[in-house]
Amino acid sequence: MSPAFSVLMPxxxxxxxxxxxxxxxxxxDQSVRPDEIxxxxxxxxxxxxxxxxxxxxRAQGDHFSxxxxxxxxxxxxxxxxxxRRCEHELVARMDADDISVPDRFERQLAVFERRPDVDVVGGYIAEFDDDPDDCFACRIVPTNHTSxxxxxxxRNPMNHITVMARRRAILEAGNYRDFLGMEDYDLWVRMLSxxxxxxxxxxxxxKARIDRDYGQRxxxxxxxxxxxxxxxxxRSGFIDAPILLYNLLTRASVRLLPKRIRGRLITRYTRTPG
Structure with a gap:
């Protein structure tokens, strides 16, 4: 029997x-349905x-809060x-405009059952404009803890909308904070630390609903x-001064570029064709 889990959606x-x-x-419609939404x-x-x-x-009753x-x-x-409101130890993230593949939770629960040492499990995302069956790019992330x-x-090593994590580990790291679209990256680093x-x-x-020419924020x-x-x-010691400088030059400066140029750079350097 799979462990109980919650799905959290703002x-x-x-x-x-x-x-x-x-x-x-x-x-x-998942192959393993959540115990709580x-x-x-x-x-x-x-x-x-x-x-x-x-x-x-009305349809989900007590499973829907x-x-x-x-x-x-x-x-x-x-x-x-x-x-804080989730009742179960495992919490899966979901956004209000994206789509989980039918066996997403089954795959993640299998990892937690096989590896009790793991606190966070994510995966790849496919990006689409209007039709989820017509994806134009994928964001591939490293699979093992060291990588x-x-x-x-x-840069962010996880795809936020795919993450299932132990509630305890999230709370012990200080929970989410307000970081203007980077709240997940902030949390992962604190959890890693x-x-x-x-x-x-x-x-x-x-599958993430994305404007093909979106650019990052x-x-x-x-x-x-x-x-x-x-x-x-x-300040936390997670990165040193050379990496700080590199990140400011390559990440912060890109934020100031026009949207279309940002989009082209991200598609070229951080995505693979769908």
Whole structure:
């Protein structure tokens, strides 16, 4: 019998109701279904989004929990609340506009059962515009702990929407924090520093809805968050001064480039064809 686990999904007013329905459908149609789905409503939602959640709440009953925040606090803070609300030791992340492959949880649970030392299990993602069956790129990540820890010094070694992790390990590292789109990277580094063990399944576990010309987030506010993040890595001793300088030059500076140029650089250097 597989261990019990929760699925944690934040939802906010800007999400698309049809995307939310597809995301939830991919969760409940799994080969191994979750024991609990925890929805954190990050501020007031539209009627259409509430209708989708109402429908799943009626269908799933006690397996579906909703926690409503009075105002939008951002994904990092919403996840911080959500982790605390999850009842089970294993917590799987899911976003309101992405799709989990049908055997995603089965594959991850098999790793946890086979390797009780592992605290975090993720996998690859495939990226698509509109049709999840027509993916144009994949983000491949290292699979063993040593390679994941090495990659983390330069860029995010995990695909957030694929992660299943031990709740205890998340809380012991300080839980999620507000880091403007980099809350997961911030958490992984703190967990690595706290001696958590990581692994990635060498296959696609989720499909991410991405604008083909998206680029990573940019602008002055995101650049400032990137600088703050890298400085926190340096102050904690996770990276040294040369790596700090390298990351600021190659990561923070890219944030200031026009969106289309950022997109081309990321597609060329961090993705493989779908």
């Amino acid at each position: 939802v906010y007013a800007g999400d698309d109701p049809s995307h939310l329905e597809a995301a939830l459908r991919s969760v409940v 925890v929805i954190v409503e990050d501020g007031p939602l539209t009627d259409a989004l509430s209708d989708v959640l109402d429908s799943y709440e 909703r926690y409503r925040l009075r105002e939008n606090v951002g994904i990092g803070n919403a996840l911080r609340v959500g982790v 994941i820890a090495a990659r983390a010094r330069f 706290n001696e958590a063990t990581f692994a990635n399944v060498p296959s696609v576990l989720a 940019g602008g002055l506010s995101v650049t400032k968050a990137e600088v703050r993040l890298q400085r926190s890595f340096y």
